[in-house]
Amino acid sequence: MTREVVVGTGTGLDTADMVLNIGPQHPSTHGVLRLKLVLDGERVISCEPIIGYMHRGAEKLFEVRDYRQIIVLANRHDWLSAFANELGVALAVERLMGIEVPERAVWLRTALAELNRVLNHLMFLGSYPLEIGAITPVFYAFRERETLQTIMEEVSGGRMHYMFNRVGGLKEEVPAGWTRRARAAIGEVRRRLPDLDNLIRRNEIFLARTVGVGVLTAEQAAAYGASGPVARASGLDFDLRRDEPYLAYGSLSVPVVTRQEGDCHARFECLLDQVFVSLDLAETCLERVDQISGPVNVRLPKVVKAPEGHTYAWTENPLGINGYYLVSRGEKTPWRMKLRTASYANVQALSTLLPGCLVPDLIAILGSMFFVVGDIDK
Amino acid sequence: MDGIPGKGLVKGLAVTAKTMAHRAHTRQYPDVEPDLPPRSRGVIALFEENCTVCMLCARECPDWCIYIDSHKEEVVVPGAARARQRNVLDRFAIDFSLCMYCGICIEACPFDALYWSPEFEYAEYDIRDLLHEKDRLREWMWTVPPPPAHDPMGEPAKEESTAARRAAR
Numbered sequence: 036m037t038r039e040v041v042v043g044t045g046t047g048l049d050t051a052d053m054v055l056n057i058g059p060q061h062p063s064t065h066g067v068l069r070l071k072l073v074l075d076g077e078r079v080i081s082c083e084p085i086i087g088y089m090h091r092g093a094e095k096l097f098e099v100r101d102y103r104q105i106i107v108l109a110n111r112h113d114w115l116s117a118f119a120n121e122l123g124v125a126l127a128v129e130r131l132m133g134i135e136v137p138e139r140a141v142w143l144r145t146a147l148a149e150l151n152r153v154l155n156h157l158m159f160l161g162s163y164p165l166e167i168g169a170i171t172p173v174f175y176a177f178r179e180r181e182t183l184q185t186i187m188e189e190v191s192g193g194r195m196h197y198m199f200n201r202v203g204g205l206k207e208e209v210p211a212g213w214t215r216r217a218r219a220a221i222g223e224v225r226r227r228l229p230d231l232d233n234l235i236r237r238n239e240i241f242l243a244r245t246v247g248v249g250v251l252t253a254e255q256a257a258a259y260g261a262s263g264p265v266a267r268a269s270g271l272d273f274d275l276r277r278d279e280p281y282l283a284y285g286s287l288s289v290p291v292v293t294r295q296e297g298d299c300h301a302r303f304e305c306l307l308d309q310v311f312v313s314l315d316l317a318e319t320c321l322e323r324v325d326q327i328s329g330p331v332n333v334r335l336p337k338v339v340k341a342p343e344g345h346t347y348a349w350t351e352n353p354l355g356i357n358g359y360y361l362v363s364r365g366e367k368t369p370w371r372m373k374l375r376t377a378s379y380a381n382v383q384a385l386s387t388l389l390p391g392c393l394v395p396d397l398i399a400i401l402g403s404m405f406f407v408v409g410d411i412d413k
Numbered sequence: 414m415d416g417i418p419g420k421g422l423v424k425g426l427a428v429t430a431k432t433m434a435h436r437a438h439t440r441q442y443p444d445v446e447p448d449l450p451p452r453s454r455g456v457i458a459l460f461e462e463n464c465t466v467c468m469l470c471a472r473e474c475p476d477w478c479i480y481i482d483s484h485k486e487e488v489v490v491p492g493a494a495r496a497r498q499r500n501v502l503d504r505f506a507i508d509f510s511l512c513m514y515c516g517i518c519i520e521a522c523p524f525d526a527l528y529w530s531p532e533f534e535y536a537e538y539d540i541r542d543l544l545h546e547k548d549r550l551r552e553w554m555w556t557v558p559p560p561p562a563h564d565p566m567g568e569p570a571k572e573e574s575t576a577a578r579r580a581a582r
Contacts, residue, residue: 192516234429
């Protein structure tokens with residue numbers, strides 16, 4: 036007796052594209068970014084970043100907060116660049132009110148902004164290798180972060196949310212001897228930073244994971260409005276500190292770190308070299324601070340009201356261009372304050388960067404875009 | 414890549430070996446207390462005696478986490494024509510589960526009733542216990558450090574300049 040068994044239908048194998056969600060909770064996304072991928076086997080066919088899981092309505096909250104309260108909120112959207120975020124708000128309001136910031140405050144702000152940039156970059160220099168399997172660099176990065184955070188804490192009282200900017204300058208004068216201690220800390224970080232460099236930059240495994248992976252061309256970067264280290268790694272030579280100087284950058288020579296390759300390794304290298312540049316800039320600024328005496332803020336009226344009008348203040352944040360479009364109707368709260376964040380624009384490029392790559396490369400690319408989800412969702 | 418294969422790995426291992434020969438950077442926290450600067454924003458202390466119930470802190474707080482209750486009392490001043498009215502603080506509480514540690518209340522206080530203290534070890538198992546009432550906030554006052562001296566190149570602290578002005582009078 037024979038029995039017929041049908042083991043397959045049709046000829047060959049039917050394949051179907053798989054839709055895979057990465058996130059919203061995935062360790063490599065630094066928060067809650069969700070990527071909707073269409074996969075053909077191991078290859079990504081299309082990628083759609085779905086954002087908004089961390090939307091906190093910052094822009095709407097700005098409309099019902101006075102300018103000092105806005106600084107509290109503004110330093111939180113990109114929690115790794117709190118000082119730079121505060122700075123943008125302060126610059127916008129100062130411009131509208133026509134306040135001239137004392138010179139000492141300008142140089143102190145520049146020094147602190149550069150230290151903040153180093154802190155931000157060190158975070159990514161530690162976390163990016165971690166994401167693709169190298170656990171060691173993060174300890175070195177955090178050792179340096181700790182040194183600089185101590186300095187920031189001494190001056191502002193905070194380790195991440197500094198709350199040190201005010202409209203018209205800074206909150207208060209720095210403690211006696213702080214500039215000397217800050218310079219010592221910078222020296223220490225500069226001396227130990229080659230450890231991090233030697234550990235990972237030319238590591239063969241790291242190179243194999245990142246070189247030639249996720250190439251973003253300069254045209255694509257420009258088309259998506261990418262900025263900061265991500266765009267500069269693609270050869271888009273644009274840095275507001277040099278091209279449209281604010282604070283004291285006009286009287287400093289700012290070396291802009293660029294790469295031509297546009298791959299993950301170039302983005303990482305841009306970040307690493309930028310740290311050295313920023314340490315030098317911060318040190319120069321601190322030297323100037325020691326030569327300038329005077330107040331660090333101006334006397335403000337009891338109620339700070341920006342006159343009717345609008346302005347757009349953009350700054351080179353650690354992750355790219357951060358802009359605040361401030362519209363005031365002469366009240367003590369803004370009528371509208373639009374946020375242009377670096378991560379939001381940078382992450383858009385993922386939809387062209389990811390198609391065609393393999394799933395294991397996806398993590399390498401995602402991590403190398405250096406974004407903070409709070410900065411995307413606002 | 415350039416040079417001998419595995420050079421990058423060897424370089425990395427050399428860093429590890431070098432670090433191994435050095436003292437560890439770690440501070441064993443619960444056993445070793447961290448050195449916190451006086452400006453460190455750990456907890457808000459209330460100097461109740463200075464509070465006049467003006468409500469400025471509660472109004473300026475970005476997320477309204479300060480609760481104040483008060484009543485008016487009549488104080489008979491001998492020699493005065495009429496009895497004076499005085500605000501008496503009944504309740505002053507800060508909800509540290511909401512607080513964003515921005516320090517605006519401290520800046521807004523015109524009577525120096527609020528201070529930062531670097532103390533940070535007040536974690537609780539229940540979120541409701543993070544609501545510190547006025548006696549607990551008063552207790553933190555004992556941990557408030559003196560403010561650091563200002564950089565000689567900058568302006569002196571507000572406390573210094575007012576003290577100098579008072580002394581000159």
